[in-house]
Amino acid sequence: MRRALLVALVLALTGCGLEIIPILDPPDVPDTLASDLNPVFQVKNYPTTIPDFYNFKLQYGFELYYKFYTMAQSKEINLRTRDDLVGAQFHRVSAPGSLSAQSLPLILINAGDQNTDFDVAIDFNQPVASEAQYNGIPPRNIDLRRDVEYLGSTKTFEKAELSPGDSDVSAIWSEALNDDEIHLAMYAVTYGVYNRSIPLYSTAQYLGHMVYHTIP
Numbered sequence: 001m002r003r004a005l006l007v008a009l010v011l012a013l014t015g016c017g018l019e020i021i022p023i024l025d026p027p028d029v030p031d032t033l034a035s036d037l038n039p040v041f042q043v044k045n046y047p048t049t050i051p052d053f054y055n056f057k058l059q060y061g062f063e064l065y066y067k068f069y070t071m072a073q074s075k076e077i078n079l080r081t082r083d084d085l086v087g088a089q090f091h092r093v094s095a096p097g098s099l100s101a102q103s104l105p106l107i108l109i110n111a112g113d114q115n116t117d118f119d120v121a122i123d124f125n126q127p128v129a130s131e132a133q134y135n136g137i138p139p140r141n142i143d144l145r146r147d148v149e150y151l152g153s154t155k156t157f158e159k160a161e162l163s164p165g166d167s168d169v170s171a172i173w174s175e176a177l178n179d180d181e182i183h184l185a186m187y188a189v190t191y192g193v194y195n196r197s198i199p200l201y202s203t204a205q206y207l208g209h210m211v212y213h214t215i216p
Contacts, residue, residue, distance in 0.1 A: 022054050024190045026202035027062060034186070034208030039124035041207040043107070043188045045136075047115045059193040061105030062120065063201070064093035064144070068168060069183040070175045075209055082189055082201040090187065091147035091168045094154045099147070104199070105191040106144075110136050122186070124210045130156035157184075159212050177215050185209040 028044035043062050050056045065082075067090045069075060076088050094102055107120055113136035121133045122144065132142040145154035148166045155161045162182065164173040169182065176182045186209070190202035 021198070022192075022194060022200070024048075024192055024200050024202040026190055027188045027205040029205065030207055032208075033206070034124075034210050036209075036211040039210035041122040041124075041186050041188075041210075043120040043122075043132075043205075043207065045109065045113065045116065045118050046190075047117060049115045054192070054194060055196050056114075056192045056194070059105060059108075059191075060114065061109045061191055062107040063105055063189050063191045064107070064122075065090040065187045065189070065204075066093055066146075066168075067091065067185050068172055068176075069185060069209070070172045071179040071181045071183060072175070073172070073183070075183070075185045077185075077206045079187065079206070080203050082204065085187055085189075085204055093186075094145040094147055096143050096145055096154060098152050099149055099154060107132060107134065107142055110138070112137055124157075129158060159214075160216055162212065162216060180213065180215055182212040182215060183209050184212065 025046040025048045028046045030042040030044060032038060032042070034041045043064070050060065065085045067076075067088070079085055079088055093106055095106060116136070118136040121135065122131070123129070123133065130144045132144055134140045134142055145156055146166070146168055148155050148168055155166070162169055164170055172182070186207045187204045188207055189204050192200045194200050
């Protein structure tokens with residue numbers, strides 16, 4: 001009902017000659033938050049019908065943001081916007097390649113999946129933790145990287161690639177080394193480009209956290 005009312009309002013006001021900037025639905029609440037015992041981050045699509053005049057056809061999907069914590073630090077689980085995430089020093093999950101060559105969105109939603117239930121899973125139980133499993137139609141795997149480079153290419157989330165000189169983990173490295181643990185929290189936001197030029201972000205959805213044991 002909420003979606004039907006929103007679209008009806010947009011259509012009515014558009015007919016009056018007013019430009020209405022659409023509001024994107026955030027990712028749905030995960031079935032289970034990621035945790036030390038269940039290190040799987042789940043991004044669930046909220047089924048959304050995108051009217052043609054929104055012009056989201058080429059750039060509509062999910063963006064991920066992550067932050068490393070020490071064992072003693074409280075996770076920031078109630079952040080609401082992308083600006084909140086950036087202000088709290090969360091980093092954007094990147095794609096392979098240089099940081100200067102990144103494009104948005106990180107996880108492009110297939111056109112046929114926009115109004116369906118599907119999920120994207122990032123499973124840190126797997127040998128290759130730097131991969132998202134897109135469970136739409138067709139399914140696909142998406143390479144994920146951190147917001148730091150080594151020799152001109154973004155680094156993976158593999159434990160072996162964490163380094164005290166990395167900008168996303170350097171502030172907590174000494175304390176984490178004493179604990180022999182590093183915690184990783186993650187959020188997802190829906191991203192779109194309205195009218196082919198205006199970037200839009202939904203409110204943020206917390207996905208939980210996982211733990212690296214035995215710091216390299």
